[in-house]
Structures are given as C-alpha cells and as structure tokens.
Amino acid sequence: MNKFFEIIEKVLMPPMTKMAEQRHLRAIRDGIVSTMALIIVGSFFLVIAFPPIPALAEMVKPYLGQILFPFRLTMGLMALYASYGIGNSLAKSYKLDGVSGGILSLAAFLLTMVPQVMEGVGWVLPMGNLGGSGMFVAIIMSIFAVEVMRFLQTRKIMFKMPEGVPDSVARSFEALIPAAVIITTIWIVRHLLGFNIQDFIMGVFKPLVAASNSLGGALIPILLITLLWASGIHGVSVVGAVARPIWLTLLDENINAAANGAEVLPNIVVEPFFQWFVWIGGSGATIALVLWMIFSKSQYLRKLGRAGLIPGICNINEPIVFGVPIMLNPILAIPFIVGPLITGTISYIAMSLNLVARPSILAPWTLPAPIGAYLATGGDWRAIILVLFNIALMMFIYFPFFKMYEKKLLNEEKQQEELAAAE
Amino acid sequence: MKKILIVCSGGMSSAIVVKALEKEAAKENMEVKVKAVGTGQYEDELRNGWDLVLVAPQVRHRMQVFETTAKELNVPITLISPQGYSPMGGAKLMKQVKEML
Numbered sequence: 159m160n161k162f163f164e165i166i167e168k169v170l171m172p173p174m175t176k177m178a179e180q181r182h183l184r185a186i187r188d189g190i191v192s193t194m195a196l197i198i199v200g201s202f203f204l205v206i207a208f209p210p211i212p213a214l215a216e217m218v219k220p221y222l223g224q225i226l227f228p229f230r231l232t233m234g235l236m237a238l239y240a241s242y243g244i245g246n247s248l249a250k251s252y253k254l255d256g257v258s259g260g261i262l263s264l265a266a267f268l269l270t271m272v273p274q275v276m277e278g279v280g281w282v283l284p285m286g287n288l289g290g291s292g293m294f295v296a297i298i299m300s301i302f303a304v305e306v307m308r309f310l311q312t313r314k315i316m317f318k319m320p321e322g323v324p325d326s327v328a329r330s331f332e333a334l335i336p337a338a339v340i341i342t343t344i345w346i347v348r349h350l351l352g353f354n355i356q357d358f359i360m361g362v363f364k365p366l367v368a369a370s371n372s373l374g375g376a377l378i379p380i381l382l383i384t385l386l387w388a389s390g391i392h393g394v395s396v397v398g399a400v401a402r403p404i405w406l407t408l409l410d411e412n413i414n415a416a417a418n419g420a421e422v423l424p425n426i427v428v429e430p431f432f433q434w435f436v437w438i439g440g441s442g443a444t445i446a447l448v449l450w451m452i453f454s455k456s457q458y459l460r461k462l463g464r465a466g467l468i469p470g471i472c473n474i475n476e477p478i479v480f481g482v483p484i485m486l487n488p489i490l491a492i493p494f495i496v497g498p499l500i501t502g503t504i505s506y507i508a509m510s511l512n513l514v515a516r517p518s519i520l521a522p523w524t525l526p527a528p529i530g531a532y533l534a535t536g537g538d539w540r541a542i543i544l545v546l547f548n549i550a551l552m553m554f555i556y557f558p559f560f561k562m563y564e565k566k567l568l569n570e571e572k573q574q575e576e577l578a579a580a581e
Numbered sequence: 582m583k584k585i586l587i588v589c590s591g592g593m594s595s596a597i598v599v600k601a602l603e604k605e606a607a608k609e610n611m612e613v614k615v616k617a618v619g620t621g622q623y624e625d626e627l628r629n630g631w632d633l634v635l636v637a638p639q640v641r642h643r644m645q646v647f648e649t650t651a652k653e654l655n656v657p658i659t660l661i662s663p664q665g666y667s668p669m670g671g672a673k674l675m676k677q678v679k680e681m682l
Contacts, residue, residue: 171642175642175643178642179642179643179645179646188621191621192621387639390638390639390641390663391639391640391641391642392589392590392639392640394590395590395620395639395640396642458669461669462667462668462669465668465669466668469594469597472593474593474594474597475594476589476594476597476637476639476666476667477594477597477667477668479639480638480639480663480664480666480667480670481666481667481668481669481670483663483664483667485638485663524593
C-alpha cells in the first residue's frame with residue numbers, strides 16, 4: 159500500500175499538478191471562477207421560472223419571459239464574462255495590465271461574431287454562442303489577445319509616453335497597438351476571408367465534450383480526484399482546472415433545454431452531478447465516515463467527528479482528510495477511492511434511465527447535499543432519495559474499514575493510557 | 582500583534598483552522614490576527630502587510646507560486662503539516678507558527 163501512495167506521488171501527481179499550474183490553464187480557471195457568482199445567482203431565476211410545485215408553476219407561467227431575463231443576461235452570457243476574467247488573469251500573470259488584458263480579450267471574443275440587423279430594433283448580436291457553448295471560443299480568443307499583447311510589449315512595440323503622464327492615461331495608450339493588431343487580424347480572418355472562427359474552435363473541442371458526457375467521462379475525474387486527495391492534494395482544484403470548461407459547456411446545453419421547458423435534459427456529467435451525488439460531504443463522500451465517527455469508541459475519532467460534522471454538512475472535509483487522517487492512510491484510502499466510483503456509477507445509471515432528473519442549476523457548493531441536489535435538478539424530490547441512498551451505501555462501504563482503523567486507534571489510546579498511568 | 586495569513590483553495594476549510602489557531606494563541610496570551618484566503622485572492626491580500634503566510638497542505642503543489650510572491654514582499658512562508666491542518670491540530674500548528682515568528 160505504501161508503494162501505491164509512492165506511485166501516486168511520483169507518477170500521477172507531478173504531471174497533473176504541473177498541468178493545473180500551467181499559466182494558461184490557471185488563468186482559465188481563475189477567469190471562470192470569477193464569473194461563478196453571476197452563474198449561481200443567474201441560474202436561480204430558472205428555478206423561479208420553473209418552480210417544482212405545479213400550482214406555483216401555473217402562476218408564474220405568464221411572466222416566464224421577464225423572469226428569465228436575469229438568467230439570460232448572466233448565465234446566458236457566461237462566455238462573455240469569462241473572456242474578460244481570463245484575459246485579466248492571464249495578463250496579470252505576465253505582469254501586464256489586467257484591465258487592458260480583459261478588455262482586449264472581450265473585444266477579441268466579440269469580433270468573432272457577426273452582428274445582424276433586426277427590423278425595428280437595429281443592430282443585434284446573436285446571443286447563442288455568448289453562453290457556455292462559446293466557452294472554448296472565449297478561452298482561445300482571450301489567450302490570443304493577451305499573447306499578442308505580451309508579444310508586442312516584450313519586443314517594445316508600443317507608444318512610449320513621456321514622464322509625468324498619469325498612469326491611467328499611459329495605460330490606455332499602451333493598449334493601442336495591441337488593440338489595432340488584434341482587431342485587424344480577427345477582422346481579416348472572420349469578416350474579410352469569411353472563416354468561421356467560432357465553428358472551427360467549437361468543432362475542435364466537440365469530440366472532447368461529447369466523450370466527457372459518458373460513464374467513463376464521469377468515472378475518470380472521480381478516480382483522479384480521490385487519488386489526488388488520498389495523497390493530500392486538492393483534487394477538485396487540480397482536475398477542475400482542466401475539466402471545468404467542458405462541464406460548463408455540457409451544463410449550458412442542459413440549462414438551455416430547461417429554459418425551453420424540456421422534460422429530459424441532454425447531459426448527465428456536469429459539475430453538479432459530482433458535487434451533489436458523489437462528493438457528499440466533500441470528496442470521497444466523507445460525510446458517511448463522519449456519521450460513524452461521531453459514535454466511535456475511540457475518543458480521538460469521536461471528538462474529530464463531532465468537530466467535522468458541521469463542516470461536513472457544508473461539504474468541507476479537510477478536517478477529516480488531514481485529521482483522521484485519510485491522507486496516506488492505507489486502510490481508509492480504499493473506501494475513499496473505491497466508494498465514489500460505485501456511487502458515481504449508480505447515479506449515472508439512475509440519470510440515464512431518467513429515474514432522477516439531470517442537473518441544470520449551479521447551486522452554491524456549501525449547501526447540504528440533499529438541498530443542493532434538489533435545487534440542482536430543478537426541484538426533483540427523487541434527487542434527495544438518490545443522495546440519501548448514496549450516503550447509506552457509502553456508510554456501508556466505509557464501515558469495515560472504519561472498524562479496522564478504530565481498533566488500531568483504540569489500541570494506541572489504551573497503550574497511551576497505560577503509559578500515563580505507569581508514570 | 583502578529584498578522585498571520587492562511588491560504589487554501591477557496592478560503593473555506595482554512596476558516597476552521599483559523600479558529601483552532603486563534604484559540605491556541607489565546608491560551609498562550611499571544612495577540613494574533615489570522616485571516617484565511619483562497620488562492621485567487623492571495624497575491625492581492627499579501628500586499629496588505631502580513632507577518633507570516635501559512636499554506637494549507639492540500640494546495641502544496643502551488644507552493645512555488647506562493648513562495649515567489651512571499652519572497653518578493655519579504656514575508657516568511659511555510660507549509661502547514663497535515664496533522665496541523667485539523668480542528669484538533671491547533672497545538673501542532675501553534676508550534677510551527679512560533680518557530681517561524
């Protein structure tokens with residue numbers, strides 16, 4: 159078993175953490191995370207528009223259009239907001255001006271669009287690809303914009319302002335040449351040559367997105383995340399850095415289908431799937447272990463379990479992972495790694511058979527899992543049953559390993575007592 | 582008074598450790614101000630003047646990035662041991678803090 163942890167530490171961890179720490183991926187993660195508040199609040203208007211209680215649903219039906227506007231202008235423009243965030247983070251990582259990087263990225267993304275004329279309204283921008291479906295376009299265009307900026311700046315191709323010019327003024331001039339290069343390049347490619355940048359980028363990532371929405375696409379991230387956590391590394395933060403754009407693209411398809419009143423949503427493997435049905439109480443579904451711990455005969459486990467219960471309900475499990483510990487613990491790492499693969503498979507099957515609704519709403523991750531699952535599925539009570547079932551199953555899986563570890567601790571505690579008594 | 586900044590992934594789990602450390606400091610009559618931040622806010626927050634940075638074990642793969650900023654600002658920085666990063670690990674963490682300050 160020690161060999162096993164050694165392999166994780168030496169073979170799996172270096173390339174994965176290196177990838178997560180890669181400059182562009184880090185900027186993508188930070189940029190997307192900066193839009194989360196808008197996405198969470200915005201997607202809740204979907205719950206208001208389609209409340210789970212039929213009588214209420216009838217009542218709000220005439221106002222559906224108005225209720226959905228905040229949703230359409232936040233979640234529906236997710237890629238737009240993210241492009242600013244990504245550009246800002248990436249520019250900052252190069253020690254360039256963050257605001258300029260954000261604005262240039264925004265422009266680079268918008269220039270891939272073709273404005274339309276609508277009678278009586280004037281010029282309009284089609285919103286279809288400004289949401290999650292355009293996420294990869296936003297990512298690529300933001301990277302392009304900031305890299306152009308950096309290229310010009312490192313080669314000193316820019317307007318030099320004389321001393322004494324206020325910083326803010328100098329900054330707006332510094333962005334002038336990058337802006338000219340970025341706008342002209344995209345204009346030539348997209349609007350003069352007629353090359354559809356959006357379709358091209360989306361086409362490149364399409365197979366990856368489609369492959370992610372499968373049982374394998376659910377189980378691979380689950381396994382990687384628990385393996386990383388078992389060696390004490392924040393698995394979701396590492397794996398999410400790479401997978402989140404894909405999960406958001408899939409979520410966007412679901413949320414659009416839900417906004418159009420669809421009964422069955424297209425995708426299963428979205429972030430709320432992992433959050434509420436697999437990571438109950440934190441990665442490794444440790445709430446199940448905590449429920450055993452609070453009644454443990456071992457004083458240490460009992461105390462820690464009680465201290466970790468409230469954080470666990472809010473899906474924070476560092477006290478358990480590092481306190482018990484689960485990290486590098488050959489006994490408890492087994493259920494911690496194997497259990498989520500089983501609950502993940504069960505949840506996937508339940509959703510593919512439409513026994514439980516597929517998630518469409520992004521609820522704050524610190525909510526207790528049954529509530530989060532209920533909200534995430536647009537108010538499906540069967541989601542609560544599935545969460546409770548998964549907790550019970552995880553308790554069953556943890557039990558023999560918990561007992562084994564408890565026995566070990568009890569022995570140690572007894573020895574310590576005897577030592578103390580002898581002194 | 583000593584100002585201690587703890588950095589973890591989202592600034593959530595370290596909030597628990599903040600409490601454990603504050604309790605331990607109170608026991609020893611040591612005046613501290615402890616704050617938890619996520620990796621995203623770390624750089625900006627560190628510029629506000631801190632005496633010590635503690636890095637949560639689960640983000641140790643980003644230690645290099647954190648160290649670069651800390652060195653630039655001349656703030657001592659250390660990794661919290663896994664045992665110190667738990668509600669029961671306050672004493673262990675306190676020992677680490679004392680070694681650093």
